[in-house]
Amino acid sequence: MSSSDIVVLGRLADPYGIRGWIKLHPFGDDPLNWKTIPVWQIGREDGPWREIRLNGLKTHGDGLVVAFDDVTDRTAAEAMKGLLVGVMREQLPATGENEYYWADLIGLAVLNEAGDDLGIVAGLIETGANDVLRVVGKDGQERLLPFVDAVVLAVDTAARQIRVDWGSDW
Numbered sequence: 001m002s003s004s005d006i007v008v009l010g011r012l013a014d015p016y017g018i019r020g021w022i023k024l025h026p027f028g029d030d031p032l033n034w035k036t037i038p039v040w041q042i043g044r045e046d047g048p049w050r051e052i053r054l055n056g057l058k059t060h061g062d063g064l065v066v067a068f069d070d071v072t073d074r075t076a077a078e079a080m081k082g083l084l085v086g087v088m089r090e091q092l093p094a095t096g097e098n099e100y101y102w103a104d105l106i107g108l109a110v111l112n113e114a115g116d117d118l119g120i121v122a123g124l125i126e127t128g129a130n131d132v133l134r135v136v137g138k139d140g141q142e143r144l145l146p147f148v149d150a151v152v153l154a155v156d157t158a159a160r161q162i163r164v165d166w167g168s169d170w
Helices: 031-036 074-078
Strands: 006-016 021-026 039-043 049-060 063-068 084-088 109-112 117-126 131-136 142-146 152-156 161-164
Touching: 006 031, 006 039, 006 074, 021 031, 021 049, 031 049, 117 142
Parallel strands: 109 161
Antiparallel strands: 006 021, 006 084, 021 063, 039 049, 039 084, 049 063, 109 117, 117 131, 131 142, 152 161
């Protein structure tokens, strides 16, 4: 198993309570649907990843909390803080037309209508209004482009590029 086989769903945050529950910061839509996936992966960006069984996922206030088998107390939950959670790519449902997993966008080249290379998608940022592409150019310049129809003209995962309506001097 390589890290490219794993789609990252979120990051574990602070423990919740004394029975091993952990706050989860999700990186995607519909996180409550993830409870249908019984086996998750946990690890750091640079690996290694390991399998863990989901024991519970629920809303709490305006956030989410998760419980895993073998994480039964606050001390064990504290040790998990900062770890990424993900699932094997084949466990996820297929995306619809014009829908993408963030993991599929990271690493794509971003070109504007004039053909200027704006850089590579280094990450995404979730905001209240829309997601934002974090694009880093060869010169190290970082651009934040809203992932909305008015800016993103086409996503071609096969060609590994995104076409945008965005000036190179913006």
